[in-house]
Amino acid sequence: MKILVCISHVxxxxxKINFTDNNTKFDTNGVQYVINPYDEFSLTRAxxxxxxxxxxxxxxxxxxxxxxxxxxxxxxxxxxNAVRVNVAPTDGLMVAxxxxxxxxxxxxxxxxxxxxxxxxxxxxxxGMLASLVDFNFVxxxxxxxxxxxxxxxxxxIDGGEEKVSSVLPMVVAGQKGMVEEKDLRIPNMxxxxxARKKPLSVVEPIGAATSTATKDFEKPAEKGAIKLVxxxxxxxxxxxxxxxxx
Amino acid sequence: MSVLxxxxxxxxxxxxxxxxxxxxxxxxxxxQGSDMLVLTINGGDASELYAYGxxxxxxxxxxxxxFNAKAYAxxxxxxxxxxxxxxxxxxxxxxxxxxxxxxxxxxxxxxxxNVVDLPSSTSPFIVKRKxxxxxxxxxxxxxxxxxxxxxxxxxxxxxxxxxSGSVESFDATLPDLGVKSExxxxxxxxxxxxxxxxxxxxxxxxxxxxxxxxxxELASVLGAAxxxxxxxxxLGWRPHGEHVGQTGKPVxxxxxxxxxxxxxxxxxxxxxxxxxxxxxxxDPDAPFFxxxxxxxxxxxxxxxxxxxxxxxxxxxx
Ligand SMILES: Cc1cc2nc3c(=O)[nH]c(=O)nc-3n(C[C@H](O)[C@H](O)[C@H](O)COP(=O)(O)OP(=O)(O)OC[C@H]3O[C@@H](n4cnc5c(N)ncnc54)[C@H](O)[C@@H]3O)c2cc1C
Numbered sequence: 329m330k331i332l333v334c335i336s337h338v339x340x341x342x343x344k345i346n347f348t349d350n351n352t353k354f355d356t357n358g359v360q361y362v363i364n365p366y367d368e369f370s371l372t373r374a375x376x377x378x379x380x381x382x383x384x385x386x387x388x389x390x391x392x393x394x395x396x397x398x399x400x401x402x403x404x405x406x407x408x409n410a411v412r413v414n415v416a417p418t419d420g421l422m423v424a425x426x427x428x429x430x431x432x433x434x435x436x437x438x439x440x441x442x443x444x445x446x447x448x449x450x451x452x453x454x455g456m457l458a459s460l461v462d463f464n465f466v467x468x469x470x471x472x473x474x475x476x477x478x479x480x481x482x483x484x485i486d487g488g489e490e491k492v493s494s495v496l497p498m499v500v501a502g503q504k505g506m507v508e509e510k511d512l513r514i515p516n517m518x519x520x521x522x523a524r525k526k527p528l529s530v531v532e533p534i535g536a537a538t539s540t541a542t543k544d545f546e547k548p549a550e551k552g553a554i555k556l557v558x559x560x561x562x563x564x565x566x567x568x569x570x571x572x573x574x
Numbered sequence: 575m576s577v578l579x580x581x582x583x584x585x586x587x588x589x590x591x592x593x594x595x596x597x598x599x600x601x602x603x604x605x606q607g608s609d610m611l612v613l614t615i616n617g618g619d620a621s622e623l624y625a626y627g628x629x630x631x632x633x634x635x636x637x638x639x640x641f642n643a644k645a646y647a648x649x650x651x652x653x654x655x656x657x658x659x660x661x662x663x664x665x666x667x668x669x670x671x672x673x674x675x676x677x678x679x680x681x682x683x684x685x686x687x688n689v690v691d692l693p694s695s696t697s698p699f700i701v702k703r704k705x706x707x708x709x710x711x712x713x714x715x716x717x718x719x720x721x722x723x724x725x726x727x728x729x730x731x732x733x734x735x736x737x738s739g740s741v742e743s744f745d746a747t748l749p750d751l752g753v754k755s756e757x758x759x760x761x762x763x764x765x766x767x768x769x770x771x772x773x774x775x776x777x778x779x780x781x782x783x784x785x786x787x788x789x790x791e792l793a794s795v796l797g798a799a800x801x802x803x804x805x806x807x808x809l810g811w812r813p814h815g816e817h818v819g820q821t822g823k824p825v826x827x828x829x830x831x832x833x834x835x836x837x838x839x840x841x842x843x844x845x846x847x848x849x850x851x852x853x854x855x856x857d858p859d860a861p862f863f864x865x866x867x868x869x870x871x872x873x874x875x876x877x878x879x880x881x882x883x884x885x886x887x888x889x890x891x
Contacts, residue, residue, distance in 0.1 A: 341820050341840050343711040355787030365821055420675070421684065421802075422612030443671075446820070448705050448712070451687050451724075455643070455675030457651040464752040465643055465673040480756075486589070486667050486768045490640070494753040504821050505814060538716045543700060546711040548846070556869050560881045563852070564888055566868055573772070573829040574796065574888075 329383040329474065329496075331374045332436040334427060334453070335402050336364035336445035337395040347511040354545065356446075363398055366442025370502040372512050373472055374440055375406045381474070384408050386434065390426045392416045395526065402514030403523035409524070415520040415533035418541070420448075425536035431461045436497065437477075443468050446534035460500035466492060470505030575601040577610045579628075579660035582667055584641070590769055591665035591725075592617075593626045593732035598692070598725050599663045600627035600735060601643055605696045606661070613653050613744075615646060624739035625819070626732060632657070633740045636748060640755045641669045645678035649746040654681050656744070660720050661699075666727045667768070674724050680856040683720035690729040707820055708846035727768070727827040767816070770799035772829040773848070775818055777803035777841075779834020779855065779874055781813035788878045789833065794884045801825065803835045819844035834874045837862025854878065 334393055337402070339359045346355035363371065377383040387402040390396045391411040398412040411430055412449070417423045441454040451467075458465030464479075470489065471482030477496040482489050516522070557563050567574045577627075579599035581592035588709065593617035596612055596716050603610035612628040614620065616638060620631040633664050634649050650673070654662060662683065664674045673689065678685035688704040699716045716723075767773060774793040780786065793800045800816060818825050820843040822873055830848035834855060835841060845851065853866040856873050870877055 339706070341843065345706045347710070358671065364601070371594035378862040395598060418683070421678065424675075424679075436653065446707055449688055449707065450685075451671045452675040452678065452685055454683075455672060456679050459647070459676045465672075465676070466753055467643070468668050472663065483642075484668055485760070486584070486669070487766030490758045492753050493756055504817075509808065509821075539678075540686060541680075541715050541717060543713040543715050545705075546702070546713070548709070548711070551865070551867075554863055554866050554869050556863075556871065558870065558872075559868070560884050563870060564867060564884055565883070567829070567850070567852070568888070571829070571850045571867065574885075 329377060329439060330434065330435060330436045331377060331385045332431060332439045332553050333367065333371050333374050333385060333387045333402070333407065333434050334439065334441040335371070335387045335389045335398060337361050337389055337391055337398040338364045338446045341365065341446065347547070351544045351546065354502045356402050361398055364402055364442050364445045366395050366444055366446070366503055367508040369504060370440035370442055370500070371402060371405060371407070372507045373485045373502065375513065376507065378406065386411060386436070388413070388427065388430050390417050400523050401515055401529055403526045403528070404519035404520065408526065410528040412528065412530050413533050414530050419538045420450045420452035421456055421540070422536045422538045424453050424460055426533050427453070427457050428460040429455065430531070430535050431531070438474065438496060438497040439463065439494060441499065441501050443503045454501035457468045463497045463499045464494040465499045466494065469502045470566065471502045472500060472502070472506060477495070498507065575606065576608045576621055576657060576659045577606065577661045578650070578654055578657065579610060579612045579663045580665070581612050581615060581617060581623055582665055582669055583613050586593070586616060586618055588622055589616040589665065589667050590732070591667050591727055592623070592841070594730055595663050595665045595725050596623055596626040596628050597733040597735070598730045601692050602661060602663065602696070611653075611659060611727045612666035615649055615856040620739065620741045623735050626733055627735035627737055628881040629737050629739045631739055632744045633741050634746050635745050636746070638748070640663065640758060642751050642753060643676055644752045644754070645748050646673045647680050648749045650745045653744060654720070662722045664724050670724060671809050674722055678722045680721045682718065683722045684716035684718040685722040685724065686714045686768045687724035687755060688726045689723050689868055691727050692730070704847065708842070726826065728828065728847070728849070732761060735742065755855065765797065765799040765824050767799045767801055767818070767825060770827050772796045772798035773801050773802070773825050774831045774833070775835060776800045776806070776833040777835030778805050780806070786812065788882065792882050792885070795882055795889065803841050819822055831864070832862055833878060835862060836860050837865055884888055
């Protein structure tokens, strides 16, 4: 099985979010970039297939050269090789189209992604990619097994879970639950050394057009100070009369 | 040119979010000076949609056992084409998030998800959306002729606006499904975090799973869903589905009550979208006190039982 794992390069969860240039640009100053936490679940599942059933694992990112350390980290975790599509991403559809080209050229059976990336929270690239390459698609996946070309999956639904079946080729968007969190991998020294020698190929973009553009950013309104009370009567009163929440 | 709203349903009942997107679509249609059509697939009683301003409901009935992304996208595309719609509005249920990108590709539309407000302008079409795990917003312009807008839960809200509507049935052709539903398991009798107006959440400060009785009781008095912080689900005190935060579920409820939760940044990332936040914590320096609207510094084991008693009395009054 040939697996492609889409890796988004995002600010670490503890990053302070600021904007510059009149709020038109994200301020990368002091921001630590990591593998998107949702993608980690998919990458870990891919490692499992590689070790238990035999599979090759390629990781891919659409991004400029600054994302290479993130791809190297995925290689250190155990992916066999990496592809970087050399263009800074501007919107979901453009990223999906660039990824579709990689999928078409690579002959992959299974494409794994995270259900959203922690920066723009678009929740769109995996579904768009599946449509563009005409692969079957399951979103919000919390369980994935592959037997030959038969695939069984659990997906989250509002208020529960659904068991579904499908066949390869597929795009699957994973999230927490797809693997146990304790099984998520951290690169070790040996992995890091090996990653240096693994192939990371840079391909030029097809020049997919964008369909949306960020005009500017805003920060959430400053919150007023908390109202502290020392008894539950006062709390109920505030929740009822002031906040109208009960 | 018209606005097509997809009103999602489950087991023949409209989701709460369906009423939000219909309310939203009505306004966008007014802004654009166009009409609004509401599409349902094996949905509920259309008159429920009339209450939110749906004058024209397009009903598709078929024997699909449940949601199927590919089939729903194909149906939406056929309706868009037949009715010359150009703006598709979809909710933020998990199904909504699943089908919207497929629709965007099918009708060659730009898609903005997690939208929190009406378009600030419809020409050019600019909407405000949540980003950076609720730590920012971005104003996005959709530059394509066709547009898909995903409306974030509880952001615009459902607005009653009773009209006399009518229903038209529509025959759509289904593609090969690609993905087959085998079985569905839903917790019955409990409010799910996604649908809840009120969420009662508790953290490691509860000391152990045996102390969750009062959390459940408080939730039941309020008609709320129960939730927890990550260590609580990691420790197995509560099911994983209740874990709220950056790596867990996002909550966009009207009221979020956090009991014995410190308020680490990863937890807050999942609750920022809630309107009113209450914290009960014995440590006055807990970071949650900076993020909440109301708070009590106190021992949960004393405060929560009192809160339950007083709320019961309040509800009866
Ligand atoms: C990459 C990453 C992702 C993460 N994702 C998430 C996430 O999605 N969700 C999440 O929740 N966490 C997440 N975390 C963990 C997060 O950083 C915190 O560790 C976690 O939120 C703390 O949970 P807690 O507040 O329940 O526990 P604690 O930190 O142990 O805090 C317990 C609180 O209870 C209070 N308390 C104790 N006894 C009482 C009492 N009797 N009455 C009242 N109050 C009392 C204490 O004062 C304290 O404030 C993540 C961490 C990382 C590194």
